[in-house]
Amino acid sequence: MTTIRPLRADEQALLSQATLGNINWAGPRYALDDVMNTPTIAHYVAADEGLVAEDGGPVGVVWLRFFPADDPGYGFVEESIPELSIWVAEGHRGRGLGGQLLDGIVALAREKDMPGISLSVEKGNPARHLYERHGFLPAGDGYDSGTLVLRF
Numbered sequence: 001m002t003t004i005r006p007l008r009a010d011e012q013a014l015l016s017q018a019t020l021g022n023i024n025w026a027g028p029r030y031a032l033d034d035v036m037n038t039p040t041i042a043h044y045v046a047a048d049e050g051l052v053a054e055d056g057g058p059v060g061v062v063w064l065r066f067f068p069a070d071d072p073g074y075g076f077v078e079e080s081i082p083e084l085s086i087w088v089a090e091g092h093r094g095r096g097l098g099g100q101l102l103d104g105i106v107a108l109a110r111e112k113d114m115p116g117i118s119l120s121v122e123k124g125n126p127a128r129h130l131y132e133r134h135g136f137l138p139a140g141d142g143y144d145s146g147t148l149v150l151r152f
């Protein structure tokens, strides 16, 4: 049975594994060293809020990170809106876990009075359907078409 629990501060290794899974969504293009040695990727290996799906060990994670305007993430919209990252382990995908994690983190962000959540999704990534189903919309003029935002 899968349960959802808060991300702990000591789970950096899980965030690096998940970040690697995210940049490799289209196939194995990068290694763990690339995550840690590329500053624009490495800054995703930290969380302000997060949730972990557990099934005998972590099988998925969603997390939020506030970025400053002078060191923005790919999905940066504004400093008060955190950027979301989400990853579910291969073999556990397509069964609703990603949706459950997304619902959970949206509820948490609302509880904490955050104004919204943004994210970046690369062209062709089927994950875009999942975000759109949860109400994320293109950030609009002046943003990359892969920058989506859910404002509360």
Ligand SMILES: CC(C)(COP(=O)(O)OP(=O)(O)OC[C@H]1O[C@@H](n2cnc3c(N)ncnc32)[C@H](O)[C@@H]1OP(=O)(O)O)[C@@H](O)C(=O)NCCC(=O)NCCS
Binding pocket: 021, 022, 025, 086, 087, 088, 089, 092, 093, 094, 095, 096, 097, 098, 099, 100, 120, 121, 122, 125, 126, 127, 128, 129, 130, 133
């Ligand atoms: C995107 C991801 C977190 C979704 O988790 P999940 O548990 O498979 O999600 P769910 O089962 O709740 O929903 C499936 C949705 O995700 C999309 N999806 C993306 N990759 C998928 C995969 N490998 N298998 C099944 N569905 C996938 C589907 O299009 C589906 O959306 P739809 O039902 O609206 O068509 C997960 O597939 C994943 O980790 N993918 C690789 C990393 C990645 O792309 N991360 C997002 C970067 S922006």
